[in-house]
């Protein structure tokens with residue numbers, strides 16, 4: 382769990398809170414009552430305004446998440462939080478002190494996607510899972526499910542309608558275990574979609590425009606500095622064929638999935654459940 386030098390309890394009227402970009406800016410009231418010198422508390426050496434504290438929490442948790450995933454750059458920072466993105470933060474005092482236990486960043490994306498038939502479709506405002514992290518000391522104890530489920534309820538989303546940005550094998554296991562989501566629809570970008578995503582009709586797009594936009598999407602994703610976990614040669618596979626194999630045969634034949642499924646214990650429930658209570662990170 383992640384402890385901070387300030388009291389986080391006041392930020393958590395309930396165990397899971399919703400943070401948006403505007404929550405990270407000080408309000409007029411906060412500015413009026415700010416201590417001197419500006420913002421920083423010289424005695425304790427940290428910011429005292431709730432907005433600054435939330436920013437610190439986002440930065441620290443974003444860094445821990447990046448470390449856990451082997452990413453070069455954090456996906457979540459206070460500075461990078463866009464106005465259409467939401468971060469859910471989870472905290473508790475189960476260990477006798479208040480600490481942050483998890484982070485889940487979501488947003489919406491306008492994406493050009495391939496459906497089961499290999500047809501390109503335009504999906505506007507697609508729910509997207511962008512960053513998900515539960516502190517190592519609390520993983521595999523159901524905390525992730527609590528956080529994810531709260532997010533779905535608050536956003537009004539269902540799990541099968543979420544696109545997932547470069548899921549780790551832990552997240553693939555999580556989606557399979559809690560939401561029965563196993564069969565994926567291969568895409569030309571780094572997002573993973575699950576079968577059921579295309580239940581509602583969406584606009585088919587012009588194929589040339591789609592190719593251009595997907596190329597742009599790949600460049601944009603790579604420029605964010607994300608670690609690409611499983612390389613695959615997208616140009617070598619007939620996309621329609623890959624899609625048909627994946628969905629109709631019930632096999633995990635998308636190239637992204639194939640890489641992952643070759644690893645041990647990805648979707649199995651065979652790994653021992655563990656909850657390490659004494660591991661903490663203090664900031």
Ligand SMILES: CC(=O)SCCNC(=O)CCNC(=O)[C@H](O)C(C)(C)COP(=O)(O)OP(=O)(O)OC[C@H]1O[C@@H](n2cnc3c(N)ncnc32)[C@H](O)[C@@H]1OP(=O)(O)O
Nearest residue numbers: 512513514515520521522523524525526548549554555558
């Ligand atoms: C878009 C993205 O954000 S991709 C990156 C996702 N984040 C990470 O990989 C960071 C490290 N991992 C984590 O923070 C967590 O494991 C999360 C957020 C993925 C899941 O949170 P948890 O609190 O562990 O989830 P919860 O306890 O509700 O569910 C556990 C299930 O998740 C999956 N899982 C969790 N840890 C692992 C693991 N080490 N290996 C394989 N599967 C795992 C399993 O299906 C597990 O069920 P099981 O214990 O019966 O096998």
